[in-house]
Amino acid sequence: MTRKSQVAVIGLGNIGAAIVTNLTKGKRSVIVADRTIEKANQLSQRLGSLVQPATIADAIKQADIVVLAIYFDPIKEFFKTYATELQGKIIVDPSNPIAPDENGGFKKIIGVDESAGQILSTLLPYEAKLAKALGTLGAESLASASFQTPEKAVEFYATDDSSINNKIEELIRDNGFEPLRIGGLNQSIRLEVFGDLHQFGALGKTVTLAEAKNIINNI
Numbered sequence: 182m183t184r185k186s187q188v189a190v191i192g193l194g195n196i197g198a199a200i201v202t203n204l205t206k207g208k209r210s211v212i213v214a215d216r217t218i219e220k221a222n223q224l225s226q227r228l229g230s231l232v233q234p235a236t237i238a239d240a241i242k243q244a245d246i247v248v249l250a251i252y253f254d255p256i257k258e259f260f261k262t263y264a265t266e267l268q269g270k271i272i273v274d275p276s277n278p279i280a281p282d283e284n285g286g287f288k289k290i291i292g293v294d295e296s297a298g299q300i301l302s303t304l305l306p307y308e309a310k311l312a313k314a315l316g317t318l319g320a321e322s323l324a325s326a327s328f329q330t331p332e333k334a335v336e337f338y339a340t341d342d343s344s345i346n347n348k349i350e351e352l353i354r355d356n357g358f359e360p361l362r363i364g365g366l367n368q369s370i371r372l373e374v375f376g377d378l379h380q381f382g383a384l385g386k387t388v389t390l391a392e393a394k395n396i397i398n399n400i
Contacts, residue, residue, distance in 0.1 A: 185209065185355075186271070186348050189244035191237055191259075193220050195320035196275055197250030200356060203327045205231045207355035214240035241266040246352060248273040248315065253297045254290070260304050267306040271345050273352070274301055275316030277374040287374065298339060298369025312349045313369045314338035315356065318380045318387065326387045327357030334358055334387040337378050341365040359390045363397070 188204065189212040190197050197213075204211045205228045213221045214237040221234035241247055241263055249256055253276040260267065278297040282288040291300065298313035305311055317337050318326065326334040336358035338349055346362060353360035363371060363378065370376050377383040378396075388396065 185351065186245035187212065187243060188246045188248065188352065189214065189235070189240040190248045190250055191215070191240060192250035193224055194250065196316070196323065197248070198224060199320050199323040199327075200248060200250060200275075200315055201232060202228060202324065203356040205229065206328060207357060209355040212240045212243055238263065238266055241270065244270065246271045246273060246348060248275070248352075250275060252276060253278040253301075256297075256301060257304055260301075260306055264306045267309050269308045270306075271310050271312065271348060272305070273312050273314050273349070274298060275314065276301075277316060279374050289375065294370070296366075296370035296373055298366045298372070302341065302366045310340070310342045310345050311366065312338055312340040312342075312345060313366060313372050314340075314349055314353060314360075317372050317378060317384075322380055322387055323356075329357075329387075332359075332389040332391070335361050335390055335393040337361050337363050337372050337393070339363055339366055339368045339372060361390060361393050 190201050191214050193215040201211055210231045212233045212235050213224055214235050215221050225232040225234045247270050276297050278291045279287040280290050302311050336353045350360040371378045375382045
């Protein structure tokens with residue numbers, strides 16, 4: 182039996198905690214880290230032995246796949262701070278380049294035609310591979326729609342490196358969703374808030390694989 186890639190989730194806010202919880206439901210071990218080890222320890226105590234707390238540097242070193250469940254702007258600095266540890270790693274980016282607006286909603290903090298995925302792809306540490314994934318649903322849906330029956334909900338993903346497709350799809354399935362690759366990172370904008378394949382964009386809801394393929398085929 183092929184060994185599954187070791188996953189680390191960095192950032193244990195709403196999205197990060199939902200991803201970790203889903204992975205434990207999928208019987209997948211996961212290393213967790215946050216700015217304070219106490220937060221990682223608390224999540225481990227709540228979810229059990231499949232969750233291993235660590236410092237950020239140690240979590241990255243031990244992992245094959247690093248899920249960065251942190252805000253878009255800090256990721257750019259994160260790449261610099263942990264450039265050595267991130268060399269050659271698979272990095273999963275669920276971030277959205279948004280901030281609160283003046284009307285109680287959200288606005289993009291980058292150009293209208295820019296995406297977090299494409300910007301981050303130009304800043305990657307040496308030989309790291311990037312996938313835009315696990316960010317097309319809000320935290321509430323990421324938790325409530327995981328492992329739904331009879332048909333799983335879809336999580337779209339994009340990457341320029343097809344050699345990591347299997348690992349990303351395995352990660353998404355162990356989160357309780359059906360993976361669907363939509364292309365390279367030039368498609369990232371579609372997977373981010375306001376994009377046509379994001380819950381808080383034109384999609385507006387969770388969809389099954391059949392529904393997702395129908396939507397894509399009719400665009």
